[in-house]
Amino acid sequence: MCGIVGYIGPKEAMPILLKGLHRLEYRGYDSAGVALINQQGTLNLYKCKGKVSELEHFLTGKDGSGNIGIAHTRWATHGVPNDVNAHPHYSASEQIALIHNGIIENYSLLKEALIEHGYTFRSSTDSEVLVNLIEYIRTTNGCTLIEAVQQALKQVVGAYAIAIIERNNPDRIIAARQSSPMVIGIGGEGEFFLSSDAASIIEYTEDFVYVGDGEIAILDRHAPLRIVNHDNHEGRIDIRKLQLSIAQLEKGGYPHFMLKEIFEQPKTLVDCIRGRIHPETFEVKLSGVIDHRERFLSARRIIFVACGTSWHASLIGEHLIETLCRIPVEVEYASEFRYRNPILSPDDIVIAVSQSGETADTLAAVELARKAGAFVFGICNVVGSSIARATDSGAYIHVGPEIGVASTKAFTGQVTVMTMLALAIGREKGVLDASLYRTLSQGLSTLPEQLEQLLSEVAPRVEELAKIFTYAHNFIYMGRGVNYPTALEGALKLKEISYIHAEGYPAAEMKHGPIALIDAEMPTVVIATPDHTYEKTASNIEEIKARGGKIVAVVAQGDSLVRHSADYVVEVPVVHELLMPIVVSLPLQLLAYHIAVNKGRNVDQPRNLAKSVTVE
Ligand code: F6R
Numbered sequence: 243m244c245g246i247v248g249y250i251g252p253k254e255a256m257p258i259l260l261k262g263l264h265r266l267e268y269r270g271y272d273s274a275g276v277a278l279i280n281q282q283g284t285l286n287l288y289k290c291k292g293k294v295s296e297l298e299h300f301l302t303g304k305d306g307s308g309n310i311g312i313a314h315t316r317w318a319t320h321g322v323p324n325d326v327n328a329h330p331h332y333s334a335s336e337q338i339a340l341i342h343n344g345i346i347e348n349y350s351l352l353k354e355a356l357i358e359h360g361y362t363f364r365s366s367t368d369s370e371v372l373v374n375l376i377e378y379i380r381t382t383n384g385c386t387l388i389e390a391v392q393q394a395l396k397q398v399v400g401a402y403a404i405a406i407i408e409r410n411n412p413d414r415i416i417a418a419r420q421s422s423p424m425v426i427g428i429g430g431e432g433e434f435f436l437s438s439d440a441a442s443i444i445e446y447t448e449d450f451v452y453v454g455d456g457e458i459a460i461l462d463r464h465a466p467l468r469i470v471n472h473d474n475h476e477g478r479i480d481i482r483k484l485q486l487s488i489a490q491l492e493k494g495g496y497p498h499f500m501l502k503e504i505f506e507q508p509k510t511l512v513d514c515i516r517g518r519i520h521p522e523t524f525e526v527k528l529s530g531v532i533d534h535r536e537r538f539l540s541a542r543r544i545i546f547v548a549c550g551t552s553w554h555a556s557l558i559g560e561h562l563i564e565t566l567c568r569i570p571v572e573v574e575y576a577s578e579f580r581y582r583n584p585i586l587s588p589d590d591i592v593i594a595v596s597q598s599g600e601t602a603d604t605l606a607a608v609e610l611a612r613k614a615g616a617f618v619f620g621i622c623n624v625v626g627s628s629i630a631r632a633t634d635s636g637a638y639i640h641v642g643p644e645i646g647v648a649s650t651k652a653f654t655g656q657v658t659v660m661t662m663l664a665l666a667i668g669r670e671k672g673v674l675d676a677s678l679y680r681t682l683s684q685g686l687s688t689l690p691e692q693l694e695q696l697l698s699e700v701a702p703r704v705e706e707l708a709k710i711f712t713y714a715h716n717f718i719y720m721g722r723g724v725n726y727p728t729a730l731e732g733a734l735k736l737k738e739i740s741y742i743h744a745e746g747y748p749a750a751e752m753k754h755g756p757i758a759l760i761d762a763e764m765p766t767v768v769i770a771t772p773d774h775t776y777e778k779t780a781s782n783i784e785e786i787k788a789r790g791g792k793i794v795a796v797v798a799q800g801d802s803l804v805r806h807s808a809d810y811v812v813e814v815p816v817v818h819e820l821l822m823p824i825v826v827s828l829p830l831q832l833l834a835y836h837i838a839v840n841k842g843r844n845v846d847q848p849r850n851l852a853k854s855v856t857v858e
Contacts, residue, residue: 243317243852244329244343245269246424247442248405248415250461251433255311256301258435258446263294263315265442265491268645268846268853269343270317273328276301277339277407278308285409287339289314289328293847310412310463312405312436314341317852320349321366331370333377334361337409338387340376342369343438344401344422345857352397372398376406391416391458392472401602401857403453405436415461417453422856423600423628424453428481432463438854440626441643444486451481452626482626490642498845500646500739504831508694510641510651511824514658515686524683526665530619530635537617538667541591544569545584545616547576547607548595549855551649551734555656556595557727558823562660565820566668566678576603577858579610586614593619593663597644597652598854599627606858608632621659623652637663646846647853648739650831653731654824661686661820685818692815693828700812700829707794707810708836714765717744718756719830721769722779728769728823732830739838739848749775749782760791767794767833769826770804773819783807794833796826 245266249255259276274297275289286308290300294315314329321327330339346352349368352375357363361374372394380390387408395402401421407414417424417436427435427447435443436459440450451467453459457477460468469477496502519526531538544563546556553575560571574584576594580603586592592611596604599622608629611618620629620636623644630636639655665683668674711717717736721729730746737744747756749768760766766786770779780803783793787807795808798816805811812829814822838845 243270243319243854243856245315245438245442246312246341246343246403246405246436247438248312248417248436248461249434250310250415250463251429253309254307255309256306259311259313260294260298262437262442263297263313266315266438267294268647269438270315270852271847272318272323273316273325274314275328275330276306276311276313277330278306278311279407279409279412280305280308283409283412285336285339285407287330287332289330290325291323291328310407310415312339312341312407312415319345319857320368327365327367329369331365331367331373333373335377338373338377338406340369340373340404340406342372343403343856344420346372346398346402347400348398372402372404373406387411387414387416388458388460388470391418392474395420395458396472403438413463416458417461418458419453420455421602421605423854425626426451426453426459426461426467428467434461434467436461439624440484441486441491444484444491445488448483448485449481450484450626451479452631484625486643491645498646500648500650500835500845503644503646503651504828504835505697506642507651507654507828508690508697510655511658511690511693513640513642514655515662518662519683519687521687524680524687526662526669526683528637528662528666530637531663531666531670534617534635535670537591539671540589541569542587542589544571544591544593546571546573546593546595547579547604547611549576549601549603551653551731552595552597552604552656554727554731554734555653555660556593557730558657558724559593559595559660559664561724562664562820563667566664566674567671568673569667574607576601576607580606586611586616588615590616591619592616593621594629594633595621595656596629597623597649597656599624599629600854600856601629602856602858605629605632621656623655647848647851648735648834654827657824658686681818682820685821689817689821689824692817693825696814696825696828700814701832703812704829704832705836707812708833708840710810711765712837712840714742714763716759716764717742718759718764718766719744719746720749720752720766720782721746722749722775723773724820724823725769725771725826728826728830729767731827732767732834735831735834736837738851739834739845740841740843741849742837749779752782752785757785757789760786760789762790762792765792765794767796767830768808769796770801771796771798771814771819771822771826772816773822780804780807796829
């Protein structure tokens with residue numbers, strides 16, 4: 243969480259910084275700020291509570307000149323979201339300004355020590371402690387800024403991506419990283435960009451250097467990029483090319499990124515399966531599996547680690563792999579797994595699933611699994627992200643930048659990759675029936691067209707339904723089997739963007755407690771598509787009806803049973819039951835979207851959330 247951006251070069255920094263902040267706003271939008279050094283050598287710092295647009299307003303009439311600057315958009319961890327806690331933070335003497343994404347875990351100890359040395363603090367943030375620690379070391383030891391940063395970081399426990407500028411040093415930005423993302427863009431001569439996410443600076447360069455853990459980058463307008471570690475050993479500069487179309491970062495005529503991303507899914511599915519499912523033979527080939535065939539064939543167990551929506555996708559992955567590969571699967575919240583001293587062995591495969599590839603808990607789970615000798619496979623969206631780089635192998639979902647905070651196309655992309663993964667492993671292991679293999683791989687290939695059709699048919703219907711349920715205070719989502727996680731995901735979409743309380747349940751569990759909640763005020767969204775539990779789900783619907791509950795049922799075209807008991811029906815195309823979660827998710831995403839819009843919520847930037855959770 244939090245987005246950081248920096249610029250040094252011949253151009254005016256402010257427009258680059260503000261544009262970068264807008265693109266990084268998905269990472270947090272509690273406050274925003276910039277610090278620049280102007281031609282006269284003045285270090286100006288402006289910050290305020292609220293979104294980047296509020297910062298822009300606040301900047302009116304202020305001196306925003308300078309061709310070196312750093313900027314920040316915040317997701318609050320330590321200290322409430324207000325002007326004072328906003329970044330950048332000045333050091334006590336106002337000579338140094340710092341931006342920080344992450345958490346300094348031992349900040350209170352460091353703060354106490356600095357207070358003893360006479361420091362006072364304006365904010366309640368951990369970040370202000372770090373900038374003062376750097377200043378303290380710089381002034382008491384009489385060392386250079388880089389040396390002070392190196393010494394300070396040796397004392398820090400936690401996660402950080404920081405960037406620092408100093409009033410008397412207008413030719414340099416010092417940046418450092420530990421566990422939080424940071425990438426440097428190489429521009430023209432003497433020009434560097436810095437960001438939490440390459441997408442935010444993609445229009446200026448295609449050449450990027452990912453800063454590694456424990457590395458400090460020196461961006462100097464008179465010298466090539468340097469990377470050193472805390473002991474000043476030079477690091478390698480590994481420049482990677484990255485191409486991304488700017489159009490992918492814009493709303494493209496849609497009122498919200500979320501709606502655009504929902505409607506993009508037919509296309510993102512095509513991108514996700516391109517080159518992986520042969521268009522004529524329907525053979526599935528995933529290089530991440532081919533290159534490590536023996537590991538997959540000898541896997542004793544597969545453990546998914548993920549958070550949030552990616553965890554829901556992993557629950558679907560469990561069904562897919564157990565059904566198609568007959569390998570036992572466990573699905574773990576990364577945050578629990580990492581602190582649980584899990585039993586791992588070298589013949590375990592850990593699959594880390596993460597849209598951003600930066601989720602702190604998932605990254606820590608990956609590190610733990612690797613240390614324990616497990617083979618780690620990543621399913622990520624963001625190319626070059628920390629998790630993608632930390633894993634032994636992997637498969638990108640290739641759905642393009644997901645900007646709406648609520649995950650939509652990444653979820654269906656993850657499930658698509660998991661389906662291909664299960665097909666590829668099941669086939670290699672020889673446990674997967676050839677006709678089922680063909681049905682599913684061909685089914686995946688034709689899914690984009692079906693999704694296109696589904697969206698055009700179902701979107702107006704769901705928009706109408708949303709009007710009926712906008713003022714409900716609670717919702718239940720029910721599904722069984724592979725659609726139980728789909729129900730969980732539907733409920734999460736609704737709660738995170740509309741702030742309506744919603745719970746997902748396996749349909750048969752209702753009788754064990756939750757059915758007590760049912761009354762005429764409690765809508766239940768039921769996924770009742772054809773599979774071996776369909777009739778049972780139909781009975782579960784009757785049980786809710788009998789208690790006066792209102793039912794919205796997602797059924798397959800041609801359904802004749804459930805449509806009679808449900809109050810409202812949304813039809814989806816008939817596909818194989820293992821592909822159904824992808825199909826069913828689209829109307830559920832739309833339902834959450836329209837309810838949130840009707841309630842006047844900020845759909846793309848819901849309160850208290852951030853897209854990339856880089857703190858644990
Ligand atoms: C919900 C959502 C979150 C993320 C979770 C993990 O819509 O987006 O629940 O799924 O924070 O993020 P990634 O997938 O980036 O690891």
